[in-house]
Amino acid sequence: MTAPSSPEAPWPVRTVARKIADWIGRLGEVWVEGQVAQLSRRGGAATVFLTLRDPAADLSVPVTCHRDVAERPGLELTEGARVIVRARPDYYVARGSFSLRATEIRAVGLGELLARIERIRQLLAAEGLFDPARKRPLPFAPAVVGVITGRDSAAERDVLVTARRRWPAVRFEMFNCAVQGPQAAANVIDGLRRLDADPAVEVIVIARGGGSVEDLLPFSDEGLVRAIAATRTPVVTAVGHETDTTLVDHVADVRAATPTDAAHRIVPEIGEQRRLVDGLRSRARHLLTGRLEQQERWLESMRTRPVLASPDRLLHGREEDVLAMRTRARRTLVHRVEGAERDLEHARARVAALSPAATLERGYAVVQRADGSLVRDPAEVADGELLRVRVAGGRLPVRVDRGADQDPTTPEDDQA
Amino acid sequence: MSSTENAEPTTTYEQAREELADVVRRLEAGGLTLEESLALWERGEELAKLCQHWLDRARERLAAAAPADDAGRD
Numbered sequence: 001m002t003a004p005s006s007p008e009a010p011w012p013v014r015t016v017a018r019k020i021a022d023w024i025g026r027l028g029e030v031w032v033e034g035q036v037a038q039l040s041r042r043g044g045a046a047t048v049f050l051t052l053r054d055p056a057a058d059l060s061v062p063v064t065c066h067r068d069v070a071e072r073p074g075l076e077l078t079e080g081a082r083v084i085v086r087a088r089p090d091y092y093v094a095r096g097s098f099s100l101r102a103t104e105i106r107a108v109g110l111g112e113l114l115a116r117i118e119r120i121r122q123l124l125a126a127e128g129l130f131d132p133a134r135k136r137p138l139p140f141a142p143a144v145v146g147v148i149t150g151r152d153s154a155a156e157r158d159v160l161v162t163a164r165r166r167w168p169a170v171r172f173e174m175f176n177c178a179v180q181g182p183q184a185a186a187n188v189i190d191g192l193r194r195l196d197a198d199p200a201v202e203v204i205v206i207a208r209g210g211g212s213v214e215d216l217l218p219f220s221d222e223g224l225v226r227a228i229a230a231t232r233t234p235v236v237t238a239v240g241h242e243t244d245t246t247l248v249d250h251v252a253d254v255r256a257a258t259p260t261d262a263a264h265r266i267v268p269e270i271g272e273q274r275r276l277v278d279g280l281r282s283r284a285r286h287l288l289t290g291r292l293e294q295q296e297r298w299l300e301s302m303r304t305r306p307v308l309a310s311p312d313r314l315l316h317g318r319e320e321d322v323l324a325m326r327t328r329a330r331r332t333l334v335h336r337v338e339g340a341e342r343d344l345e346h347a348r349a350r351v352a353a354l355s356p357a358a359t360l361e362r363g364y365a366v367v368q369r370a371d372g373s374l375v376r377d378p379a380e381v382a383d384g385e386l387l388r389v390r391v392a393g394g395r396l397p398v399r400v401d402r403g404a405d406q407d408p409t410t411p412e413d414d415q416a
Numbered sequence: 417m418s419s420t421e422n423a424e425p426t427t428t429y430e431q432a433r434e435e436l437a438d439v440v441r442r443l444e445a446g447g448l449t450l451e452e453s454l455a456l457w458e459r460g461e462e463l464a465k466l467c468q469h470w471l472d473r474a475r476e477r478l479a480a481a482a483p484a485d486d487a488g489r490d
Contacts, residue, residue, distance in 0.1 A: 285478070292474055295433075299467045302436055307443035308464065311457045318450060 014093075021091040024098065029088045032100065033108075034060075035214075036081045037181055041070065050077075052085060052100070053181070063087060065102035075107055076212035080180035082108035113213050117220040121247055124222065129229045130250040136234045138254060141268055142202035144171050146195030146233070148188055151176035155207040155238065155259040162263030170267050173201050179208045184218035189227045196231040203234050203266050206248060207259040210241040219246035228252060238262035360392035367398075429470035436463035 005011040011019075037053035037060050048070040053060040063085060070077050077083070087100035124130065145163065149156040156176070163170050173195055177187030188206060195201045206228075208219065218224065219239045225247045228235050237252035238259045249255040256262035306313055352358050356366055367375040368388045375381055381400050389396040425432075439460040443453065 288478060292471060296471055299464065302440055303464050305440050307440055308460050
């Protein structure tokens with residue numbers, strides 16, 4: 001035994017540490033019942049650290065154990081789980097830290113938990129909280145998304161990363177809180193109320209990774225389910241694995257299988273939307289160019305119509321007409337003139353023929369009696385009668401003297 | 417008649433197109449005095465120019481709206 005410590009002879013730390021260790025060791029091995037408040041398994045580390053909490057007294061004690069103890073098959077050790085632990089107090093002298101060293105961990109009865117959930121489900125279903133008619137549609141592209149999830153949890157990352165990749169313009173209103181253990185339900189309700197009150201928030205996502213039935217217990221909490229039913233803003237739940245179903249899933253407007261799926265449900269995929277828009281734009285453009293080309297072809301056809309393309313043809317037409325008409329006019333004129341000349345000729349000929357001048361010219365003479373009548377038969381004329389003879393050169397008064405020339409008149413003389 | 421060339425013509429494309437079709441029909445029908453044909457032909461030319469104007473403008477606006485496929489991706 002060492003001498004008692006005093007200011008003059010203080011004990012070194014190592015002595016104090018060893019003494020504490022001895023005292024603590026005296027508790028010996030104990031069985032402890034409580035709820036796993038925190039659980040951390042750092043990668044491949046052999047030691048698992050967890051905090052065991054007494055739900056009733058709100059006290060907790062750190063517990064460490066070997067990985068095999070925590071990962072015993074069949075034991076779904078997760079935060080919020082109710083467990084019974086066999087452990088021995090352990091004082092880690094190097095750092096002066098105390099913990100219970102667990103050698104065995106057992107889960108509290110599962111059946112009892114499930115039965116409780118079912119009772120609540122039937123109660124709420126009877127009230128019509130789960131009616132499909134109550135489900136509200138989600139906004140197409142919400143500007144602000146409220147997210148209730150564990151701080152820096154995988155679920156949070158999945159929702160944020162996926163949503164941002166799909167729709168970069170989206171903004172988040174985060175509400176990080178416990179998503180396991182007795183406070184979880186109350187926290188989520190608080191988050192729900194706050195986000196629901198915010199007019200900017202258009203949809204609320206409650207996201208949580210997988211977990212044991214105990215872990216997910218808060219998400220079947222009656223108060224939480226009623227709170228979700230009462231919100232104005234649509235709620236999307238992504239709680240647990242796809243196979244797990246909690247009561248919030250029944251009351252939510254949309255139940256997403258996973259946090260990533262929730263992101264797919266709340267925001268459209270921008271690439272897809274852009275392709276859609278591009279598709280529509282190019283179709284519109286295609287239709288327009290089609291119409292434009294069609295009109296241009298029409299205009300071209302109009303312009304190549306002869307009446308427009310070669311108006312000179314129009315003039316040609318007319319010039320030819322004029323030319324044709326002129327020639328025709330001239331021809332008719334010529335004909336007429338010639339005709340006239342011929343007529344004249346004939347007339348003249350006839351005149352010539354009828355007029356005695358030509359006959360006189362040929363030596364004939366016209367004998368007229370005093371009264372102008374023509375003498376055709378010598379018998380008509382009396383002897384000594386005064387006649388007028390007209391020869392080519394002029395007139396000649398003559399008197400009839402039959403005695404002078406005994407010449408018988410013969411017709412052929414006249415032909416001369 | 418449409419206004420001068422530099423100001424935006426008031427006649428719409430459809431009006432010009434309609435009248436042009438009519439001018440061509442009448443010219444082809446014939447039976448016009450020389451003066452009428454000439455006047456009609458001049459009107460036809462003017463209308464054709466007008467239609468061309470509107471179609472060219474449409475082409476410009478289409479090209480200006482967004483060069484078809486290389487719209488910038490943000």
